Amino acid sequence: MGIEQKLGNMGVVTTTLESMVNWSRTNAMWPMLFGLACCAIEMMSAQASNYDMSRFGMELMRASPRQSDLMIVAGRVSKKMGPVLRLLYDQMPEPKWVIAMGDCASCGGVFNNYAIYQGVDEVVPVDVYVAGCPPRPEALIHGVMTVFEKVNGQKLAAPAVK
Amino acid sequence: MDKKLEPIVKALQEKFSATLEEFRDEAHLFVKPEQIVEALTILRDEHNFELLSALTATDYWPQQEPRFHVVYQLTSLAKNLSLQLRVPVNGSDPKVPTSTGVYAVANWRERELLDMFGIEFDGHPDPRRILMPEDTVGHPLRKDFPLGYEEPQFTFNLEEIDLRKPYAKE
Numbered sequence: 001m002g003i004e005q006k007l008g009n010m011g012v013v014t015t016t017l018e019s020m021v022n023w024s025r026t027n028a029m030w031p032m033l034f035g036l037a038c039c040a041i042e043m044m045s046a047q048a049s050n051y052d053m054s055r056f057g058m059e060l061m062r063a064s065p066r067q068s069d070l071m072i073v074a075g076r077v078s079k080k081m082g083p084v085l086r087l088l089y090d091q092m093p094e095p096k097w098v099i100a101m102g103d104c105a106s107c108g109g110v111f112n113n114y115a116i117y118q119g120v121d122e123v124v125p126v127d128v129y130v131a132g133c134p135p136r137p138e139a140l141i142h143g144v145m146t147v148f149e150k151v152n153g154q155k156l157a158a159p160a161v162k
Numbered sequence: 163m164d165k166k167l168e169p170i171v172k173a174l175q176e177k178f179s180a181t182l183e184e185f186r187d188e189a190h191l192f193v194k195p196e197q198i199v200e201a202l203t204i205l206r207d208e209h210n211f212e213l214l215s216a217l218t219a220t221d222y223w224p225q226q227e228p229r230f231h232v233v234y235q236l237t238s239l240a241k242n243l244s245l246q247l248r249v250p251v252n253g254s255d256p257k258v259p260t261s262t263g264v265y266a267v268a269n270w271r272e273r274e275l276l277d278m279f280g281i282e283f284d285g286h287p288d289p290r291r292i293l294m295p296e297d298t299v300g301h302p303l304r305k306d307f308p309l310g311y312e313e314p315q316f317t318f319n320l321e322e323i324d325l326r327k328p329y330a331k332e
Contacts, residue, residue: 080295086330108312114302115294118312124330 018156025069025095026057026148032068032088033061037075039102039134046137053141056148065091070147071124072140076104077117089124095154097147100126101140103133163189167243170209174201190246195258198249202234202264211236211245217261217271219279223305228252230281234261256281278303 035043047053047061062068065088077085089098100120103109106129108118117123127150130143163171163184171189174180178197183190193201205211216235223229234247249258260283261268272283273292280301283289291298300307315323 079298080293083295107315112310112312112314114298114307119327122328122330 018154019152021156022152022154026151028057029070029097029144029147029151030060030062030068031058031070031072032065032092033063034088035074036077036081037102037104039074039105042134042137043072043074043101043140046140051137051141053144056141056144058144065089066093068092069096070144071096071098072101073098073105073120073124073126074101074134076109076111077120077123078115079117082117082123085120086123097127097151098124099140099143099147100129101143102135103131105129106131109133163187164243166241167245170205170243170245174204177204188244188246190248192248192250195249195251198232198234198247199259199261199264201247202236202261205236205245205247206264210238210240211243213237213239214261214265214267214271215244217265217268217275219275219281219303221279221303221305223253229305230256230279232258232275232281251281257284258282259284260286262287277301280304 035041045051047059053059058070065071069092071089071092073085089096098120100106104111104116105120106126108116110133112118120126128143128146130139132139135143164187167189171182171191174191174193175182178193178201180197180201181192183192191201202214213236214234215237216233218233218235220231220233221229222231228250230251230253232249232251234249235244236247237244251258256279258281260272262272262283262285269286269288270292272286273288273290275281276283276286276289277291277293277298278301290296294302312327313319313323
């Protein structure tokens with residue numbers, strides 16, 4: 001890197017506990033492994049080598065809600081799926097964040113009908129909405145970065161309050 | 163209509179005094195609800211219609227009375243024939259005897275009709291909704307079911323709709 005030579009032996013780094021905790025949260029944020037519709041294809045593409053979300057410490061999609069911090073709702077949520085989604089959200093440990101990926105998850109998209117929730121925010125509290133039908137992987141990564149910004153602004157006194 | 167189908171249709175017409183409609187060489191036979199099970203049994207056992215390829219319904223509200231037609235699309239693989247049976251049902255108390263005893267595939271199809279149109283099938287072994295959640299009110303494929311679930315949000319009504327939108331709690 002070069003900076004070590006200039007500063008000598010850097011055995012100690014001083015920082016605030018808050019930024020340390022937030023740094024660790026953002027750099028190992030594990031999303032939950034599930035996709036509901038075509039947005040999931042773009043989510044997979046964001047994970048794969050071309051876009052490579054593991055650059056941001058997100059290479060692990062956890063298949064269990066108990067091991068994940070981030071829920072990416074990729075697709076439309078039907079009325080029958082809603083309770084299942086809420087159960088998964090409730091099983092995730094605090095602190096947790098939700099991204100509504102795509103138009104369907106954000107506002108119902110083109111499915112303005114009896115079977116689809118008009119926005120997943122009727123089921124779980126959403127932190128970041130990503131627009132697009134489906135959003136490109138860059139857009140999803142930008143959404144994730146926006147979550148990181150939000151996490152970095154959090155205070156330790158109220159760790160899980162949004 | 164197919165030449166091979168004509169004697170079958172004629173026999174059914176005489177037995178059930180059913181009316182025949184033809185559309186683009188397809189035969190549609192109209193029978194009464196109480197006759198349908200017997201008609202299906204005869205078609206299956208005597209005329210080789212071994213496949214109930216579709217069981218669905220149509221809502222003709224408000225143009226026609228009775229408003230529903232329950233549609234049985236039958237296929238004979240042995241004779242390469244297809245025949246449609248239709249059962250008109252009124253909207254106030256739509257009831258048809260179940261045909262699960264004749265074709266086992268009718269089980270889920272009839273549940274779908276119960277779910278989507280509210281047509282009840284007498285004697286059905288498992289009369290539950292199949293697609294929508296159990297607590298759904300109404301039957302979505304009826305023509306008088308409201309079309310949209312939510313008004314689209316534009317700049318002029320965004321806040322108004324936002325107020326009555328049921329956001330999830332923490």
